Amino acid sequence: MTDAPAIDLDAIDRAILNALQDGFPITPQPFEDAGNALGIDAETLIVRLRRLHEDGTITRFGPFYDAAALGGAFCLCAMAVPAAEFDLVAAKVNAHPEVAHNYERTHHLNMWFVIATERPEQIAEVTDRIEAETGITVFAFPKLQEFFINFRVAV
Amino acid sequence: MRLDPQDRDIIQATQAGLPMTERPYRDIAATVGLSEPDVIARMQALQARGVIRRVALAPNHYRLGMTANGMTVWDVEDTRVAELGALVGALDFVSHCYERPRALPVWPYNLFAMVHGSSRAEVENKRARIVTLLGDACRASDTLYSKRILKKTGLRLSDRKD
Known part of the structure; x- marks a missing residue:
């Protein structure tokens, strides 16, 4: 993953990025349908999406599943990782398929990751394994309440 | 919530992303051994139930200047x-x-x-x-x-x- 902000996006790229953040059809020819709304054909949309995905402008394209609706759970977790061990611990944490995202942040608690599991009790199993593998306490911050949001990136 | 085995197969096949092909749901259908209309109906139902929050792209905020x-x-x-x-x-x-x-x-x-x-x-x-x-x-x-x-x-x- 690159963090480089400088990329060339033309008006069509921007229109695609803006429109497809909101949704994509579940229909037999969805690229045709989504393209029609943007004034481009399916092939153009597919070619551009592939390019935007390959160059890292898009991180994911597809269904976003709600782990809670699947009977599972999400949990935000944090660790205070010594600088000298940071990359090694990151590799150990990231090796767990249940770890969906992981960020380095500016704080004594400097590693923040989200665990997604099918069953709520599996969260503690994963945090126990990470503690055993790293010798570092994992603080779990499960959501108690989610507040409605309506955020999107205007490109 | 118990997951229907076919729904589960669809989730497995799509959780890393949707194929960027002309008929992505037909490709998913071929992978999981269902018909295209069945996959579309099941995914629409999953979306209606909130299991699928949305089908969409996630931009890389950093690449778009939200550094x-x-x-x-x-x-x-x-x-x-x-x-x-x-x-x-x-x-x-x-x-x-x-x-x-x-x-x-x-x-x-x-x-x-x-x-x-x-x-x-x-x-x-x-x-x-x-x-x-x-x-x-x-x-x-x-x-x-x-x-x-x-x-x-x-x-x-x-x-x-x-």
Whole structure:
């Protein structure tokens, strides 16, 4: 993953990025349908999406599943990782398929990751394994309440 | 909620992403051994039930110039967190907003609001609006900036079918 902000996006790229953040059809020819709304054909949309995905402008394209609706759970977790061990611990944490995202942040608690599991009790199993593998306490911050949001990136 | 085995197969086949092909749902159908209309009907039903929040793309905020991403955290009076959390979540620059448990004494904060901007100065300006909004219901706060994305994949179901 690159963090480089400088990329060339033309008006069509921007229109695609803006429109497809909101949704994509579940229909037999969805690229045709989504393209029609943007004034481009399916092939153009597919070619551009592939390019935007390959160059890292898009991180994911597809269904976003709600782990809670699947009977599972999400949990935000944090660790205070010594600088000298940071990359090694990151590799150990990231090796767990249940770890969906992981960020380095500016704080004594400097590693923040989200665990997604099918069953709520599996969260503690994963945090126990990470503690055993790293010798570092994992603080779990499960959501108690989610507040409605309506955020999107205007490109 | 028990997952229907066919729904589960569809989730397994699509959780890493949708094929960028002319007929992506037909390709998924071929993978899971269902018909294309069946896959479409099942995915529409999953979306209607909220299991699929949406089918969409996720942009890389960093690549689009949103290089500053601050997790703002707040110690808000428990009796007011529901009311104030709703107001913070409604701000157009807040992408996620949750009440979470404190972990005393290490972590006194119970309200988390993710704020994005093109610079830390912009995030600080936005954060100042939250300070005003919370007023004296807030006892302490901090901002944790992201330095590096270490992993970003999304939900993965395990292969076990137990």
